[in-house]
Amino acid sequence: MNFSKKKHKLIISFRLRFLSNNYCIFLVLALSFNQPIFSSTPVWDSNGITYANQSIVGFHPVAIFMSTNNTIYVANKENNTIVIWEEESVNPTKIIHGGFSKSQSLFVTSDGDIYIDDGEKNRRAQKWIAETNNFVTVMNVWSSCWGLFVDINDTLYCSMNEHHQVVKRSLNDPLMVPNRVAAGTGIRGSASNQLWRPKGIYVNVNLDLYVTDCWNDRVQLFHSGESNGITVAGYASLNPTITLRCPNGVILDAEKYLFIVDQDNSRIVGSGLNGFRCLVGCYGYGSQSNQLFLPYSFSFDRCGNMFVTDTLNHRIQKFLLMKDSFGTPVNIQYTHSSRLTDDSPTYYRDCKVPQCHYETLQIHVNTTGPKESSCVIGDQCNFYIKGIGLTLDDILRDELQPNTVLNNQSFSIKLSAGLTIIMFVAGLINSILSFITFQNKDSQQVGCGMYLLASSITSLLTITMFIIKFWFVVLTHINVSTSLSVLRGGCASIEPILKLFLYLDGWLNACVAVERAALILKGVKFDKKKSKSIARQTIFILPFCIFGTLIHELIFRRLFEYETAPDTANTNYNTAVLFFHLVGPFIVNLFSALFIIFGGAHQRSMARTNQSLKEHIQQQFREHKQLVISPIVLLILSIPRLIISLLPGCAKTSENLWLYLGAYLISFTPSMLIFLIFVFPSELYMKAFKQSFNHIRRRTPP
Template identity: 30%
Template sequence: MVFILNVFILINGISVLSFNRPKLCPTVKWNPAGFRLPALLPKDYIFSILFIDKNNTIYTGAEEDGKILVWPKDSTHPMSSINYQSELKSASLFVSNNGDIYLSTMHKIILRWTASQNVFVHFMNTKEGCISLFIDLHNNIYCSMMLAHQVVKKSRSENDTVETTIVAGTGGVGRGETQLTSPRGIFVDTNLDLYVADWYNHRIQLFQFNEVKGKTVAGEFSYEITILLRLPTSVALDCEKYLFIAEAGFDRIIGSGPNGFRCLLGCNREEKKVSQLKWPLSFHFDMNGNLFVNDAINTRIQKFHLNKDSCGNVPSTIQAIYSSTLTHDHERFSRELYNSSEAYYYEVIEVNVSKSDFYILTGDSSIGLYGFIYKDHFHRFDPLKDLIAWCGKPDYKDQFKFTLELQMNTKYILVVTTYYRNVTGPFSIIIFGSNIVHLQRMNIEPVIQSTYRSALTQNHRTYFRDPCQRLNKVNYEAIQVNVTENGFYTFLSRGDGVKGLPTITSYIYEHDFYPSIPFGNLISEEDKSCSRNGDIITVRLMPNIQYVLVVTTCNSNVTTDFIVQVSGRSAVSLERVDPSPDIHRNYSSNLTINSQTYAKDCTNSQYYYETIRMTVSKNGYYTLLTGGYYTLSPGEYNATVTFMYENQFDPLNPRKKKLTSIMYHECIGKIRDEFTAKLQANTTYILVITTLKPRTSIAFSIVIYGSANFTFERFIDDSTDCYIGDPCNPQVNSIGLTLDDILRAAVKQNITIHNQPFGIKMSAAVTIIMFIAGIISCLCSIITFQNETLRKVGCGLYLLASSITSFLTITMFTIKFWFVLVTQMNTNIHLSIHQGGCKSIETLLKFFFYWDAWLNACVAVERGINVYQGINFNKEKSKRFARWILLILPFVIIVSIIHEPLYHQVLDYDKKEKSLYVAYIDTPEDFVTSRDIWCQASYSQSVRDYNTFILFIHLLGPFIANLSSALFIITGSARRRAEAQKRQTFKEYIREQWKEHKQLVISPTILFVLTTPRLIISLLLTCLKISDYIWLCLSAYFISFLPSILIFIIFVIPSTLYRNTFKESIARARICGKQRSSTTLEG
C-alpha cells in the first residue's frame, strides 16, 4: 500500500506533503549570517513552535502565551495571529496539508484549529505532553512524549476513545535498540519510516515501518561512521532522504549527503557572532531552500539564506584514473567504530589538485567499495580524525561518489576499502573536473602497539571532570607518557562496561596535569561524551616532552578495570604518576549601588562592576570560578559575569585589551562563571566582575586555581583614554573638541529646528548674526586695504589677504555649523553626503582658520619690527618679504594638514538597549533606541602625536606672536628709551609709548584675548560630558572665530590712518557713483 501510494504521487506530481523537502546539491551551503525575524519567541527554552508550510507561510509562537503568529509568504512581519488558552503551555505545532493546525500542550492534550471554525478545539488526550508532532501521508498523527520516553501515533480520522499505538520506545529509560531516553523531534518519511531525535542518548534512531527495533543512523553507538551528536533536538529529511539534524549540545545544524555528514551552521563555536546559535530546537525549510531555525535561548527565529553559488557544476572531463587491486597482502583496518576486528583491506592514495575547484571522485569495482576522504592525515586506528567525506555501497557501480571543493596546495588522502569484511578484488578511481589531478599511492608506516592495564577503584584520587557538574567527582588515574619518535599516536582506552553503559573516558596533557585545572595543558579534545565502546584519542607527540594520560570514569562512584592500547611509529613508555599540586585562593565581595558602573553590552545600560588585579609568578594555566546568583522573580534570575583584561581595563572601551583566548565553560542553567586562561608571568591582568542584568546588586565569590603562586587584590583604576561614541564603536578622541563633538551632544534627532533645545536655536541665531556681521566687516576691511598707499608696506598686504581669508573662514564656519546641525537632525540623509562633508568641510575650515591666524600674527610681528627699527624701517624690503610669505604660507599650511581627509570617516551605529531578561537567557535581545551618525577623525598614535604638535604650532604660534608683539611694542620700546634718556621714569615711558602706539597694541591684544578660549578647548585632554558644558564649549568655539568676524573693528577702527583711508574709499565710491548716475542721465 505504501509503495503504491508513493508511485501514485511520483507519476501524478501530486504534493501531499504540507512542508518543504528541498532538493539540495552535495556541496550546498547557507549564509552563516542569519537574519532575525522581528518577533520574540516564548520565554521558555524547552519548547519549539515553528512550522513552514508548502506555501511558505510561517507559523511561530509569540512572546506572550496563548498566541500563534502567522507570516504569509515573503512577509517581513506577521499579518495575523491565532489565539488559544494561555494557561495551556504550548509545546509543538504541525500544519496539515489541508491547513488544519495541530497544537500540543504540556497539559497532555492536543488542540486542532480549522479555518471553518477559526478556533482551537480539543482533538485528543495524551499520556504525557507531546514535545513534537508529525502527520504522515496516511493522516496519522505522531506524538513524541519526552517524559514518557515513547513515540505514539493515531489516525486523525479516529475519535478520542481510540487508543494510541506505540511506535517507538518501551516507556523506560535506556540505550537499547527498542528504547528511547527523552525523545524530542520526529520525522516520518514517505515509506512511513520513523526517525527520532533520541535526545539524551545523543543519537538519531530509525524505526522502519512496523518495526520496534531501532537502528542508529547518526550519533552515539552507531557502528557505521556517521557523526557524534550532543543532545539532538530535531531531525528532518530532504527529498533525497538525506538527514538534517539540530543539536542543542553543540549549538549547530548538521546534515548528511553523498559525502557523509558535515556541519552546516554554528560550526565555529569559538567565534562569537550576532547570529551564533544557542540551543537550536527545531528548523524548517522554505520552498527556496532557505533554512529557518528556532534559536531558543536567544528567543528568536533566524533565517539563513541558501548560498546559490555553493553548488559547483563539475564538467564530465576525466582528469585522473587510478586502478589497483585489493589483495590479501594489503594492510587491514576496522572501518567500524569501536570494533577492534581489523577485517577490511584498504589502500591509501594521495590526491593533489592543480587548482582550487569542485571535483567528482568516483569508485567502481566488481566488489562493494567504501571510500574515505581525509585532509592532511589518515589515522588507521582513529578513522574519524581529519575525516571530511565518506560513503559506500554494496552495488556494482559508483560504490562511492564524492562531490567536493578541493583546495590546491593541500594534501587529501583517499582511503579505498570494502563494504563487506575480508573481501578482495580490483577497483578503479575516476576523477572528473576542470583541472589536472594527481593521484599517487602512499606507503603505510609500520605500527607498534604498547599496552597499559590497571583498575580504577574507590581508593583512587577524584576530581571534577565536567565543569558543568561540580557535584560529580570521578575517580581517575594519571599515566606518564613518553615517546622516542615524533609522530601521531592513537590511544584507545577501554573499560569493563556495566550493563552496556559507558565507563571510562580519557584526556592527554602536555607537561603537567592539575586536577583543579582540567583544561590547562590539554592537547586532546576537551568537549566529548563517554562511549560504551571505549575512548579514542589521536595526537601528535614529540620526544623529550612529558605527556600525561588521564583515564577517568564517566560517572561518580564507579570502579572498573581498564586497558590502554597505544598505536604509533614507536614504542610508548606508560607509567603511573601522581598529579601536579596546584594552589588555590578564595575571594568574596559585593556589587552594590556604590560600585562603579560601565556599559557592558555596547548599550546605554549601566552595570555594576568590580576590578581585581592579578599577577602570576609562572607561565601557565589558571582556572577561575565566579559564583553569584539569586532569583529576581519566577522565571527570572541574576548572576555574575566575568571578563579578563591585559594590563588595563578601560570602562569607556570594554573591548580594548580584553583577553579573547579564554576558554569559557558554558553550562545550561549555570549559577557560576567558570573559565580557564593561559597567563604569563610579568604581566598584570585585570579581572572584571559584573552582573548579568543592569544596576542589580549581588554578592559573589571567586575561587582561583593556579599552577604557581599568584597575587590577587582588589583595586580601583580611574584612568581612561578619552573616547567619543559608545562601547560598540569607541573612537579615541583626538586633541581638542570639534563642532561635531559639541553639537552631537545637544541636537535632538529627527525633529525640526523649531523643536530643538533652546541652546541649539540660540546657536543657530548667533551663527546667522555672526555670518552677516562677518561679511560686512570683511567687505569694509577689503575696501580699506585695497588702497595702494597702504599696500606699499608688508602690513597692508597682510591685512588685505587677512580680509579675504576672514571672509572665507566665516563662510566655512557657517557652512560647517549648518551642515552638522542638519545632518544630526535628519539621520536619513545619504551616507555619501555625510562622507563628503566630513572629509572636506572640516579640513577647509582648518586651512582658512590657520591661514587667517598666521596672517594676523605676521601683522603683529611686522608692527613690532617697525617700532623697534623706527626710522630705519625698510618698507620695500617689508613688502618683498610679505609677498614671499603670502605665497609660501598657504602651501606650508596645506602640507601640514593634507592628511586630514584620509583619517576623517563617518561613523554610523545604532544605540541599543537590552530587552527584558528571562530565565536561562544570558544574551538578551537588543533593540535599537536611536541611530547616530557623526564625523570623526580616527588616528593612529603616531598621527595623533603629529596632530598634537601641528595644533600647538598653528594655535600657539599666532598666540605667542600676538602676545609678544603687544608686550614688546609697549615695554620693549619704553625700556630702550628709558635706558637712552634718563629724564623720565620707566612707567612714564610706558604711558608715553601707549599714547603713541596704542593702535598697534590694541589689535594683538584683542587677538590674544579672542584666541585664548579656542586654545583652551583645543588643549582640553580630559573626557568631559559635553552635554553638561554645552554653553561653555559653544561659547569658546564661537569666540575663536570673532577675529575673522571683527577684522574691521580690530585693525581699522583703532588706527587713525586706516579709518581715514576707509572714509576716503567710501567717499570716492560715492563720487564715482554720482558720476555714473550723471553720465547715465546725460546719456
C-alpha cells in the same frame, strides 16, 4: 594614549586536567538562548579563536545571537544579510536576504523566528518567519533598535539609543498599537528614571529589564512595572567594583550573575561572589588573539564558550571555557609539593586518572597594555582621542534630535543657529569693509597692509566655511537618511578646510603683530620695500605650510558609526598640530604686544633720561595704542578656546553645552573683527577706507 611595559618573573603552580570527554551542563527553560551554570569563578581561554572574519560577517559586525541548539546568527551590515551557522558548523549553512539595512541587533525565538532591527532607514523592526521564509513588520520605531529582546510573554523590546528610551509592545496584539515605554523618559540624563544612549537590553523570567546605559557608564535594572532603575554595575552602583566605559551588551547566567560588554574598554566583564572582574579582552584594545577592539555583543553556546562580535577587528571571536569552570562537582586531587630549579620544570603524577598531572614551573611574563585613556571623542566623524581641540560635531551631536525639524529642536540649537547667521552677516560686512580698505595702495605701503588684505579674504573664507560646517552638522544629524557618500565627503573635507582658513587667518594676524613690533624696533631704519617683499613671500608660503600640517586629516579622517579608538601616532600628531596652531599665534601676539609697549618705552628711556620708565610706558601706550589694541584683543579672544581645549579628562560637552559652544564660537570672532581692531583705531587705515569708499560711491550710478 600611554602604554606601560613591564617584565615580571612569576612562579605559578597549577593542576592540569585533560579529559577525554567534554561535559556541558546548562539550564533548560522556556528560553531560546543559553544560560549556562558556571562555577563561582569561571575562566575562559584568554586567546580567542577567529570563528568568522570580515569576508563572512562584513564590515563592523555588531549583532550576534546563539540559540539553545547552538545555531549562530550574525547580522552582516555590509551586505544586509543574516548569516547562520547550524550546530556551530565550520561554514555558514544559510544566508537570509531581506529588505532590512544597517541592523544593530537581532533576536531569535524558540520557534526559529528572527527579529531584526530595520530602524535607521525604514523605521521598523522586522520578523523573519521560519515557516514561510517571509519578513513582516512587527514594530514601528523612530530610530535604530540598538538592542532587541523578546521576553517569555512574547513582548518585544527595542532600545532606541538616539531617543534615550526603551519601548515595548506585545506581539500578541492583533493590531500594531503604539509602543509603550519600558524605561527612560526620552530625555537624556543620569537620574534613576533616565537613560543616556542606551544600547543592549536583557529581560529575565520575572520581566525585570536590564539596560546598558552607555553614556552614563552603567547598567540599570528596572523591575517589572517600575520606572526608576537601580544601578547594578558602574560607578554609581551599590558595590562599584569595576569601572565601565560605554557598556553595550548584557546577559545573565543561570545564577543571575551579570556578564557585560564593556565596549570602550574593549573587554567582557562578569560578576561573581566578589564583584566584577575582567573575563576576556583584558590586555587592552588591539587585534591580537587575546585582544578585542570595541566589541559590541556576545552570546554563550551550550558549553559556556563565549562568542563575541569584535566590531572594529571585523570578526567573530570564540573564547573557550576552561574545564572545571562549570558548576559541577569536581574530585579534588592529591597535591604534591615540588622544589623547582631555575631552568627545569618538574612534573608529578598525582592521581590514578590517566593524563592528570600536577605541574610546577617557572615562567617569564611580558605584559603590555594601555593605561586608561582619557576620553574617546566622536561617534561619526572623528579619529582622535581628546587631547586638544573640540569640533562642532563633538559639541552638538548629542543636543540634536534626529528626524526633528529645526523649529522643534532644543532652544540651544535654535539659538546657536541664530548666532551663526548673525556671525556670518557680521563677518561678511567686516570682510567687505576690510577689503575696501586694504586694496587701497596707501594701505599697502608696508607689509602690514598686505597681510591685512590677505586676512580680509581668508576671514571671509573662514566665516563662510564656518556656516557651511554648522549647517552640515545640523542637517545631517537631523536627517539620518543622508547618503553615506555625502557624509563621508563632508567628514573628510569640511573640517580640514575650515581649520586651514582659521589657522591661516590667525597666523596672518600674528604676522601683523610681528611687523609692528619690528617697526618699533627699527624705527626710522625700517625698510618698507623689504617689508613688502617678505610679506608677499610669507602670504604665498604660509597656506602650504599649514596645509602640510593638516594633510593627515584628509588621509585618516573616516566616517564611523561607533565611538572609536584611534591610532596612537595619529592622536599624538594631531594633538601637536592643534596645539601649535592654537598656541603659536597666541604667543606671537602676546610677546609682540609686550614688546610694542615695553620695548619702545625702554628705547625712549635710554634717549630721554629726564622721564622715568613708567612715564615712557604710559606715553608709549598713548601714542601707539592702535598698535597695541589689535594684539591684545586677539589675545583675549584666544583665551577661552585655549582654556577649554586644555581641560583634562573626558569632556562631556552636553553637560556644559554653552561653556564649550561659547568658546568655540568666540574662536571665530577674530575673523569678524579685522575692520574694528585694525582699521578703526588707525588714522592711516581710516583715511584709506574713506578714500576707497568715496571712490566707489563716485563710480556707482545714482
